[in-house]
Amino acid sequence: MLSRRSFFKTAGLGAAVAATASLPTELLSWAEPQRAPQPGGPILLNSNENAYGPLPSVLAMKDPFQDANRYPDKGYDKLIERIAAMHNVKADQVTLGCGSTEILKMAASAFTGPGKKLVMASPTFEAIEFYARAANAEVVKVPLAASYSHQLVQMAEAVGKNGGLIYVCNPNNPTASVTPRRSLEIFIRNLPPDTYVLMDEAYHDFVPVAADYISFLSTPIDPDRVIVARTFSKIYGMAGLRLGYAVTSARNSKAMAAHKLEDSTNILALRAGITSLANDDEHQTAVLRNGFDRDEFQRQAALRKLQVIPSWTNFVMFNTQRPIRTVIDYFKNNNIRIGRPFPPMDTFARVSLGKPEEMKAFWQVWDKMVANK
Ligand SMILES: Cc1ncc(COP(=O)(O)O)c(C=O)c1O
Structure with a gap:
């Protein structure tokens, strides 16, 4: 396009x-x-x-409340396996959340904190700012470039020596713009120590095939540093059901899971998620x-x-x-x-x-x- x-x-x-x-x-x-x-x-x-x-097959789910009387472990594991297979990673690299908002919260808690920074663009999707502040991290905002892409060099510099988390929303909300893949690769290769990147790909599915955009799930780089967040709220039309996920290294997943609310994803959302992914x-x-x-x-x-x-x-x-x-x-x-x-x-x-x-x-x-x- x-x-x-x-x-x-x-x-x-x-x-x-x-x-x-x-x-x-x-x-x-x-x-x-x-x-x-x-x-x-x-x-x-x-x-x-x-x-x-939601997708027609989700609306047509035969017994939407099946297993609603049980804790959602089985659905959780099944969706994790499905997502892991889809992105060619191991199950312990996938974390589910109550919307991708919970993923942002877990990442802010796991990778920022006192003495560490959250670096984000301005304007961008703001939720993570509040979670980083709650974790007593310093928040630094770097204006978008004139092309509405992230100013990655400035963002990397802003992290400082104690490290922390850089939030990259790609495509960016509210500007609907992308930050070119090539710049992101150079940026990731040159990150300072103890610095993680949260790549928020909430709008991934809407991006037309274009040279400037390749998802970090399609072609991953450095999963020890990069956490990719996705959601079922947008293309799958499930904003009210609350389901999102992160893919990163097993070590990072474990660090994030420590901040997860037990059973934060409900059985209806999990089943709707599994059904959505089965209908290309x-x-x-x-x-x-x-x-x-x-x-x-x-x-x-x-x-x-x-x-x-x-x-x-x-x-x-x-x-x-x-x-x-x-x-x-x-x-x-x-x-x-x-x-x-x-x-x-x-x-x-x-x-x-x-x-x-x-x-x-x-x-x-x-x-x-x-x-x-
Ligand atoms: C960039 C971005 N990330 C994350 C979210 C949160 O989505 P959810 O928690 O519904 O997955 C939104 C919602 O608008 C968003 O625009």
Whole structure:
């Protein structure tokens, strides 16, 4: 979908990120908008969920509550084995979590702490920051580059001599952009001692085949240092069921497991996860459908001459050329939730892709807003 050239053509746009101005405090205190759908409630384009729901085979599971009266060990082991086989690793290299959020929490607890740092981009997915702070680690934020990729050299330098964890969200939330594989490889080879990398691949499945992106599960490097996180919340549409996993070395898995809540993954999620992984065709359909929705968004945006950051995900970010808070409020008053502000990108909207009729409503509201101002 996206050539390397067109990806880097966005460099000019990214100046807004690199040149971080002072952040309006009102943006920082902006609360997460409502996430749970309600009957007749707002159109939810705010949390990068999968608007289409779980795969058909999951919805058709014959007895969804089978074994719900038992502790989930059997399902846990079965899913671990399935994931290990899929990624060609040993079972003791896989850890399951209550969403990939629990993976982030376990990694922050295992690899940061007093005297150690968490280094992350800005803006990026923020959850891990709070877990690292709870572990009494110092948190260092490095602005994204003008191309919206991670500034890896600066991130490696920021870790310091005591080591810690570097969080790389690839593709990145909220910018929907990727950090080129080649730069990541050089970065990993040159990491300082006692430094780990959490490669968050939550949006992996949405990335079109492209030279700039190869998953660290497809072609792993240095599993003693790299922890790859994946989730069932996005392509598999299971955000409400809470299931994610990590793949790393057996030693790292053990270190992370020490911080895991016992039985944090429930039997329904485990069975839905196993069923999801058994259905490649449905997965492929979900990927294609997202590509179609993303292309259509791009087409609509181009018609309106909007500058969209090329998206590798199930959401898009674009420059509204207006204070983002007024845009969010306008959509909210028209029954549509879009993503919160992401300082310092204070004119950019993050919009999760919805179903075609939802996106039609989105563009109607957009056009009304533009016509009114
Ligand atoms: C980059 C990234 N990582 C992790 C998560 C957490 O997902 P979950 O805990 O549902 O797996 C999200 C959710 O939006 C995300 O955007």
